Amino acid sequence: MEQIFKEVREYIAQNKNEYGPPVKFDFSKIDYGTIMENFLQKNKVPYFIFSEKQYFLKHELIHISIDQITNRDLKYNLAGRQNMVHQHEFFELFYVYSGKCISTIDEVPVEFHQGDIGLYSPKAVHCMKTPDDGDVVINVLIRKNLFDQTFLNMADDNDLITGFFMDALYNPNSNQKHVIFKREQTTIAPSIIIQMLYEYKKNDVFCQNILSAYLVCLLSDLARSYTNRLSHVPMHRNNLPITSLLSYINEHYQTITLEELAEQFHYSTRTISNFIQRETGKTFRETLQNYRLVHACQYLSKTDISLNDLPELVGYSQRSTFERAFKEYFHCTPAQYRKNHQ
Numbered sequence: 001m002e003q004i005f006k007e008v009r010e011y012i013a014q015n016k017n018e019y020g021p022p023v024k025f026d027f028s029k030i031d032y033g034t035i036m037e038n039f040l041q042k043n044k045v046p047y048f049i050f051s052e053k054q055y056f057l058k059h060e061l062i063h064i065s066i067d068q069i070t071n072r073d074l075k076y077n078l079a080g081r082q083n084m085v086h087q088h089e090f091f092e093l094f095y096v097y098s099g100k101c102i103s104t105i106d107e108v109p110v111e112f113h114q115g116d117i118g119l120y121s122p123k124a125v126h127c128m129k130t131p132d133d134g135d136v137v138i139n140v141l142i143r144k145n146l147f148d149q150t151f152l153n154m155a156d157d158n159d160l161i162t163g164f165f166m167d168a169l170y171n172p173n174s175n176q177k178h179v180i181f182k183r184e185q186t187t188i189a190p191s192i193i194i195q196m197l198y199e200y201k202k203n204d205v206f207c208q209n210i211l212s213a214y215l216v217c218l219l220s221d222l223a224r225s226y227t228n229r230l231s232h233v234p235m236h237r238n239n240l241p242i243t244s245l246l247s248y249i250n251e252h253y254q255t256i257t258l259e260e261l262a263e264q265f266h267y268s269t270r271t272i273s274n275f276i277q278r279e280t281g282k283t284f285r286e287t288l289q290n291y292r293l294v295h296a297c298q299y300l301s302k303t304d305i306s307l308n309d310l311p312e313l314v315g316y317s318q319r320s321t322f323e324r325a326f327k328e329y330f331h332c333t334p335a336q337y338r339k340n341h342q
Contacts, residue, residue: 255316
């Protein structure tokens with residue numbers, strides 16, 4: 001393991017120290033403010049949108065890069081590239097390898113320090129700066145289809161985080177466009193990311209398969225960290241953890257009502273409702289819908305159950321209501337989802 005860490009350190013140092021030749025034009029004359037202004041006038045969108053084609057090679061499911069101010073940036077006045085506000089068509093996980101970074105999302109700057117991990121959904125409009133010498137961020141870019149598949153397979157065994165991740169990463173009406181894990185909240189995730197970078201730079205025939213396997217481990221560890229965090233948030237009486245409520249909702253997602261949940265745990269509906277809202281950021285109804293949609297995805301990808309029977313199976317009385325909720329979350333119909341994931 002020490003050899004892996006050593007080679008990663010060398011790789012990061014090489015990335016910083018490489019100058020490279022100027023490419024066709026004088027970098028020192030780039031005015032990023034003008035670039036952004038011209039872009040806005042042409043596209044009428046207040047940020048850049050980066051497609052998967054711009055970042056991923058054809059065979060890549062996962063692309064990993066280093067973000068830091070390099071000697072090339074200093075020589076050709078390129079540091080302004082970090083001011084470009086943008087959005088991705090893919091998921092981005094970042095790990096602060098050393099120093100700090102300043103991530104601005106929805107115009108709100110937040111400072112992250114060594115060991116912190118963040119996960120951006122494709123909805124996140126952001127930019128990231130590594131302002132000082134020694135600030136290094138490892139970016140893990142994940143194709144949307146791979147993230148969907150990995151997350152839904154993971155949801156079978158990690159149902160406590162299902163609603164949280166779904167709302168943060170898929171719900172277009174959610175204010176939660178990113179998930180943050182502070183250094184003290186993670187366990188093996190940092191070492192997994194370092195091993196992923198080591199594997200990526202090897203770039204052999206097995207590289208992408210191994211990275212996909214690492215991704216399952218990485219997301220599972222982050223899910224465990226989130227679940228452990230929830231487990232330490234009890235209600236004011238009888239020390240009832242939020243995890244117990246979420247587990248019960250997930251187990252009885254087809255028919256559960258707020259009244260039945262309150263009766264099961266011996267609280268008033270108002271107390272239960274307020275507790276769920278406070279600790280998850282979602283209402284009981286939104287939480288329940290998240291679980292129903294995840295189970296629907298699993299049926300669509302792993303079974304041949306008909307689209308007429310599926311809504312009732314996951315707790316919806318009408319197919320139209322189910323399909324409207326599904327499309328709002330996943331931006332496709334259940335039929336399209338099945339075609340893409342079976």
